[in-house]
Amino acid sequence: xxxxxxxxxxxxxxxxxxxxxxxxxxxxxxxxxxxxxxxxxxxxxxxxxxxxxxxxxxxxxxxxxxxxxxxxxxxxxxxxxxxxxxxxxxxxxxxxxxxxxxxxxxxxxxxxxxxxxxxxxxxxxxxxxxxxxxxxxxxxxxxxxxxxxxxxxxxxxxxxxxxxxxxxxxxxxxxxxxxxxxxx
Numbered sequence: 001x002x003x004x005x006x007x008x009x010x011x012x013x014x015x016x017x018x019x020x021x022x023x024x025x026x027x028x029x030x031x032x033x034x035x036x037x038x039x040x041x042x043x044x045x046x047x048x049x050x051x052x053x054x055x056x057x058x059x060x061x062x063x064x065x066x067x068x069x070x071x072x073x074x075x076x077x078x079x080x081x082x083x084x085x086x087x088x089x090x091x092x093x094x095x096x097x098x099x100x101x102x103x104x105x106x107x108x109x110x111x112x113x114x115x116x117x118x119x120x121x122x123x124x125x126x127x128x129x130x131x132x133x134x135x136x137x138x139x140x141x142x143x144x145x146x147x148x149x150x151x152x153x154x155x156x157x158x159x160x161x162x163x164x165x166x167x168x169x170x171x172x173x174x175x176x177x178x179x180x181x182x183x184x
Contacts, residue, residue, distance in 0.1 A: 062166045062173040071112070071164060073177045076104030112162050118155030125151050 072078035081101045086094055109115055118137065121127050126148055129138065141152065166173075 061170040070176045075108045113158035118157045
């Protein structure tokens with residue numbers, strides 16, 4: 001590869017005085033741009049030689065948590081169930097509404113996260129505890145010493161994360177659901 005660079009530098013220096021000067025500076029012991037004497041910089045320098053400004057991507061204007069909450073409201077009416085006062089409804093009405101909301105929340109979460117049990121052992125089964133277990137994978141309760149324990153909860157994991165990308169106006173970033181107005 002070095003021979004290719006050498007040939008390219010040779011021909012660039014041979015046919016272009018600006019390239020020759022840059023190569024001379026690069027080969028000197030001084031940092032580039034510190035050699036005495038004028039360096040020819042004509043106004044006809046091609047745009048390709050000028051460094052392009054670095055364009056940083058815009059920071060997200062909405063939290064992914066709000067996008068998730070908004071999606072659960074839109075597809076399952078989750079926020080309605082949690083935030084509406086329930087005093088005026090019977091337990092049967094609340095149960096019926098909760099069943100529908102929970103079913104729709106499950107569909108939404110399965111689509112976005114493909115939620116699966118973290119551990120294949122059923123609750124109540126005996127589980128070997130590795131000596132160097134991850135606290136994110138195993139939470140020890142009760143006596144926290146020992147090589148075996150009983151599974152109290154299998155845990156959950158997401159096998160993917162496919163949140164929708166929010167494309168709205170930054171002034172609307174905190175809105176979870178629009179006001180619905182019936183017209184006519």
